[in-house]
Amino acid sequence: MRILLVEDDLALSEALSKSLRKQGYAVNCVFNGKDAIAALASDDCNLMILDLGLPDMDGLTLLDKIRKQKNNIPTLILTARDSTSDKIQGLDKGADDYLPKPFEMSELLARLRVMERRLGTSQQSLVSCGPVSLDITHHLVIINDQPVETSRREFTLLKSLMENLGRIQSKQQLESKLYEWGDEVASNTIEVHIHNLRKKLPNEFIKTVRGVGYSINQRAYPG
Numbered sequence: 001m002r003i004l005l006v007e008d009d010l011a012l013s014e015a016l017s018k019s020l021r022k023q024g025y026a027v028n029c030v031f032n033g034k035d036a037i038a039a040l041a042s043d044d045c046n047l048m049i050l051d052l053g054l055p056d057m058d059g060l061t062l063l064d065k066i067r068k069q070k071n072n073i074p075t076l077i078l079t080a081r082d083s084t085s086d087k088i089q090g091l092d093k094g095a096d097d098y099l100p101k102p103f104e105m106s107e108l109l110a111r112l113r114v115m116e117r118r119l120g121t122s123q124q125s126l127v128s129c130g131p132v133s134l135d136i137t138h139h140l141v142i143i144n145d146q147p148v149e150t151s152r153r154e155f156t157l158l159k160s161l162m163e164n165l166g167r168i169q170s171k172q173q174l175e176s177k178l179y180e181w182g183d184e185v186a187s188n189t190i191e192v193h194i195h196n197l198r199k200k201l202p203n204e205f206i207k208t209v210r211g212v213g214y215s216i217n218q219r220a221y222p223g
Contacts, residue, residue, distance in 0.1 A: 001116060002026045002176065004045040006036045006062070007078070008055050016049070019105050024139065024156045025112075026179060033057035040071055044176065047115060052079040052090070060093050067094040074115050078103070113137075127162045129216055131202055134159055141200070148200050153178050157193050161206065161216050170213035190214075 003020060007013040008031045017027045028045060030036050033054045039045065052059030063075060075097075077090045082100035090098050096118075097111050113136075127134045133142040139155055141148045150158070160177050161169055171190045178193070194214060198206055207217040 001047065002028065002045045003112075004036065004039050004048045004073075005029045006031075006033070006048060006054065006059070007051040008032060008053070009051070016108075019109075022152070023109060024152055024159070026177065031055070033059070033062040036062055037065065040066055040073065045073060046119065047112070048073050048075045050075055050077050050095070052077060052081055060090060063090075063093045063095060074119060076108075076111060076115065078108075127159070129162055129165060129218065130205070132162070132205060134162055143200075143202065150197070150200065154193055154197050154200075157190075158197060158201075161214060165216055165218060168209050168213045168215045173213070 001024075003025050005013060005016060005020075005027055007016065007029070010031070013029050013031065017029055020027050028039055030039055031054075033056050036048075036050075036054075040048070050059050050063065054062065059077065059079065063077075066073070072094075075095045077095045077098045078101065079086070079090075079098075080101045087098045087100075096115060099108060099111060127136065131144045134140070134155075135142065136159065139152075141150050141155060141158065156178055157174055160174060174190050178190075194206060194208075204217050207215050209215060
């Protein structure tokens with residue numbers, strides 16, 4: 001999942017980005033409303049974390065602008081404004097959730113998981129197919145009841161495939177989940193990750209659909 005983080009506090013932005021990336025999210029950081037609007041126009045992000053105290057415009061003004069443009073990106077407001085009236089105003093402007101500063105990272109992550117479930121990108125904490133299970137909450141791959149070590153990107157790639165059982169994921173779709181805006185991605189990067197995953201997974205668990213992409217081989221591993 002790609003998150004657009006709109007936060008002008010550089011230290012907080014860096015700390016948040018680091019924590020979110022550890023959890024497998026791709027994060028694009030911008031520091032003002034103008035750049036946020038430009039990033040949203042690219043239509044590459046799935047969710048926005050929005051600070052209200054931006055240097056060029058109020059965050060609520062930004063939210064109002066994008067909602068009037070029919071952009072319904074799920075939005076979590078993250079702000080020092082913690083009065084009831086501020087929360088009501090934010091929600092009325094189209095925010096999906098509101099978390100006042102200071103906050104615990106664990107609570108932010110829990111709220112993001114709720115928003116993911118609403119989006120349908122994380123339907124449950126345990127995703128299984130045949131002998132392979134993913135514990136989404138704890139970032140574990142379990143094969144035949146035994147934990148298997150994977151890298152963050154391998155886990156994210158496998159999660160995308162297993163949460164889309166029955167659907168083919170193109171190389172471009174998988175790249176968008178693993179890498180951030182502006183990252184240089186080698187032409188064979190996805191192939192390398194798939195190759196490494198296949199060494200750890202049951203035989204023929206990931207199927208290559210030549211010229212299209214990849215999917216889980218449900219025929220070989222039903223259920």
